[in-house]
Amino acid sequence: MSELVSPAPLQAADSDEPVSKLDLLGFTRTQFEALLEANGEQRWRAPQIMKWLHHRYVDDFEAMTDISKAFRLKLAEVAEIHEPEIISEHKSIDGTRKWLMKARSGSAFETVFIPEGPRGTLCVSSQVGCVLDCSFCSTGKQGFNSNLSAGEIVGQVRIAQRILSTEYPDRRRAVTNVVMMGMGEPLLNLDNVLPAVEIMMDDLGYGISKRKVTISTAGVVPGIERLCETTDASLAISLHAPNDELRNQLVPLNRKYPIAELLAVCRKYAKNLGDKRTVTVEYTLIDGINDHLEHADQLIVLLRDFPCKINLIPFNPFPGSGYKTPKPQRVRAFQEKLVAAEYATMVRTTRGQDIQAACGQLVGEVADKTRRQEKYQRIAAGVVA
Numbered sequence: 001m002s003e004l005v006s007p008a009p010l011q012a013a014d015s016d017e018p019v020s021k022l023d024l025l026g027f028t029r030t031q032f033e034a035l036l037e038a039n040g041e042q043r044w045r046a047p048q049i050m051k052w053l054h055h056r057y058v059d060d061f062e063a064m065t066d067i068s069k070a071f072r073l074k075l076a077e078v079a080e081i082h083e084p085e086i087i088s089e090h091k092s093i094d095g096t097r098k099w100l101m102k103a104r105s106g107s108a109f110e111t112v113f114i115p116e117g118p119r120g121t122l123c124v125s126s127q128v129g130c131v132l133d134c135s136f137c138s139t140g141k142q143g144f145n146s147n148l149s150a151g152e153i154v155g156q157v158r159i160a161q162r163i164l165s166t167e168y169p170d171r172r173r174a175v176t177n178v179v180m181m182g183m184g185e186p187l188l189n190l191d192n193v194l195p196a197v198e199i200m201m202d203d204l205g206y207g208i209s210k211r212k213v214t215i216s217t218a219g220v221v222p223g224i225e226r227l228c229e230t231t232d233a234s235l236a237i238s239l240h241a242p243n244d245e246l247r248n249q250l251v252p253l254n255r256k257y258p259i260a261e262l263l264a265v266c267r268k269y270a271k272n273l274g275d276k277r278t279v280t281v282e283y284t285l286i287d288g289i290n291d292h293l294e295h296a297d298q299l300i301v302l303l304r305d306f307p308c309k310i311n312l313i314p315f316n317p318f319p320g321s322g323y324k325t326p327k328p329q330r331v332r333a334f335q336e337k338l339v340a341a342e343y344a345t346m347v348r349t350t351r352g353q354d355i356q357a358a359c360g361q362l363v364g365e366v367a368d369k370t371r372r373q374e375k376y377q378r379i380a381a382g383v384v385a
């Protein structure tokens with residue numbers, strides 16, 4: 001990601017204009033190396049700084065005792081270690097935890113930790129709000145405020161990992177998996193998501209295996225093209241419908257990038273995954289909308305020759321959605337059809353519903369820059385838009 005490297009030597013701004021400081025939590029190893037070199041320091045010091053940041057969680061340059069005093073002072077002047085601030089925390093009876101965090105923009109977004117046996121999955125946000133407006137997702141109803149920076153994305157992992165390591169010194173609970181399935185569309189913020197994912201997977205960052213870091217997308221085809229060139233993280237696509245007519249209604253982005261184009265670019269990305277891994281297809285089951293057995297039949301035909309695993313997510317309700325969750329037997333029947341056709345198909349259990357932490361329930365506090373929040377509030381209140 002050399003395009004993001006600023007080779008300029010560090011120097012204090014000489015004007016009175018407020019300058020934004022370098023956001024070090026979002027710096028990849030390569031970026032640190034370039035920064036060190038440009039400042040007459042040795043590249044091999046990059047691991048030292050990264051360990052201070054991501055393994056020892058320091059927030060003060062003074063603490064970096066193996067870095068020269070002069071460079072520490074320089075860093076303190078022009079760079080910062082900025083984590084999003086935790087506004088509140090909610091704990092579910094099932095152990096799921098949700099943090100509301102403050103973005104630089106002032107709006108708030110959510111991060112969810114889901115413990116499951118030895119596994120701990122962190123559901124990370126990439127944006128405050130979302131522009132896509134999928135009909136069944138409450139984040140979309142909040143409108144959009146801003147992209148999160150690479151540091152704010154990595155910061156979510158750092159915060160969760162630090163809290164868990166303090167509470168469980170035996171590491172019984174830790175972030176073992178990351179899914180970019182919180183608020184936002186990661187592929188509309190790739191300049192920040194790509195370095196963030198690289199840091200999550202780097203041993204000097206969080207050392208999470210590429211299998212266990214999943215980028216999820218509603219189907220931004222040019223974004224997946226870019227992934228083909230830049231990463232080998234796991235990929236999930238939010239399909240939700242087996243034909244364009246239905247998908248156009250549920251995921252408006254489908255009008256721009258229809259299913260055939262989406263599957264074609266995913267096939268290309270599958271090459272980055274090697275032989276043992278496949279793309280995950282996510283399918284939110286909505287009662288009476290996309291959960292008929294004929295939809296399962298269509299899906300079987302559509303995904304023939306497309307190696308994948310399928311995750312079925314029973315719709316998680318939120319006020320004013322107008323949709324219902326299918327009965328468990330309906331979900332089972334849909335799953336059984338896919339399994340009979342030899343698709344590896346899991347039903348994702350709903351977690352953290354009592355604290356509104358389930359898929360599609362994350363809302364944060366979005367100072368909306370579109371007028372969508374207002375529109376949906378009017379609809380929810382029964383006033384015609």
Ligand code: SAH
Pocket residue numbers: 134136137138180181182183184185186216217218219236237238282283284313314315316317359360361
């Ligand atoms: N924009 C990305 C990531 C965020 S959504 C994407 O679309 O993939 C993460 C997953 O939760 C997606 O599969 C999404 O479609 C699903 N989801 C959204 N709202 C939901 C709801 N109300 N119930 C169940 N799943 C939902």
